[in-house]
Each structure stands twice: as structure tokens, then as C-alpha cells.
Amino acid sequence: MRRVFWLVAAALLLAGCAGEKGIVEKEGYQLDTRRQAQAAYPRIKVLVIHYTxxxxxxxxxxxxxxxxxxxxxxxxxxxxxxxxxxxxxLVPEQELAWHAGISAWRGATRLNDTSIGIELEKPWLAKIGRSEIFCPV
Structure with missing residues (x-):
């Protein structure tokens, strides 16, 4: 009976540790996200959507x-x-992707620094005979 008690106690203790809020398990280490800096701002301000x-x-x-x-x-x-x-x-959102080139929009420049790039496969080209024509979706 005593052995069962200790097994249950150990299982509960381990279960409580596994789901600790703000602790993220990574490969080979734990990441503590419970305290966040106030001197920060979101990097992402713009979505740039392209057609391929x-x-x-x-x-x-x-x-x-x-x-x-x-x-x-x-x-x-x-x-x-x-x-x-x-x-x-193809690129994690916290990393910069090279999709906007030399760019500017509404006074902002270097849009790669502050944007998420989304590429949509060319659904806007339709083949008619040997020609491709523009067909917006």
C-alpha cells in the first residue's frame, strides 16, 4: 500500500511539473516565458501578399x-x-524573409524588416489555347 502511495504521489508531482504555465520545453532546454520585457514592440506591422x-x-x-x-x-x-x-x-515568423525587396509603403521603408510575406501560387493565369490571360480571383 505504501508503495502505491509513493507511485501515485510521484506521478502527480511529475504531471504538475509537465504543464507549468510559461515554461516551454525545447530540445535540450526549457524556455521560461513568465516575465516579458516592457521595452519591446511588435516587429510585424504589415502583411505583404504576392502572387507567384x-x-x-x-x-x-x-x-x-x-x-x-x-x-x-x-x-x-x-x-x-x-x-x-x-x-x-518557409521562414519562421520571428525571422526576416527576403520578399519585399527595396520597398516603401505609407512612409515606411525596408518592409522586409516589419512584414510577413505570403506568396499565393498564380491562380490568376488561365490558359486559353496557347495563351495565358489574366483572371483575377
Whole structure:
């Protein structure tokens, strides 16, 4: 009986530690997020949405190369997994992606520094015969 008591007590203790609010388990360490600095501001102020010039596979290759990047790539017809559409996150949101180039908008410059880039696969081009025409969605 005493052994069962200690096993239950140990299990409860471990269960309580596993879900400690503000402690995030990382590979090889724990991250304590319970205290946040007041001298900070959100980096993200703008969403920049682009249409790709190429199909999905070519766009994925371009956006994962060394010259240009984007936070997200959305296929024209996303594949579904377990009933949910899948999109690709290519750069974590807290990191800067190279999608806006030399840019300015409403007095802000260097939009890569303060934006999330979302690339939509070119759904706006329709093939008619041998030609592609603009068809906005």
C-alpha cells in the first residue's frame, strides 16, 4: 500500500511539473516565458501578399533558394491532409524573409524588416489555347 502511495504521489508531482504555465520545453532546454520585457514592440506591422510568377513546384524551389524567400507559400489548390488544407511555412515568423525587396509603403521603408510575406501560387493565369490571360480571383 505504501508503495502505491509513493507511485501515485510521484506521478502527480511529475504531471504538475509537465504543464507549468510559461515554461516551454525545447530540445535540450526549457524556455521560461513568465516575465516579458516592457521595452519591446511588435516587429510585424504589415502583411505583404504576392502572387507567384510560376507554378507551385517552381515557386517552392525559388523561395527556398539563397536569393529570395517568403514566410508562407499557399498552393492554388492546397492538398488536404486529415481533412485540412496544407500550406508551406518557409521562414519562421520571428525571422526576416527576403520578399519585399527595396520597398516603401505609407512612409515606411525596408518592409522586409516589419512584414510577413505570403506568396499565393498564380491562380490568376488561365490558359486559353496557347495563351495565358489574366483572371483575377
Amino acid at each position: 510568377a510560376d507554378d507551385f513546384d517552381s515557386s517552392l524551389a525559388t523561395l527556398t533558394d539563397k536569393q529570395v524567400s517568403s514566410h508562407y507559400l499557399v498552393p492554388a489548390v492546397p492538398p488536404r491532409y486529415n481533412g485540412k488544407p496544407r500550406i508551406w511555412q
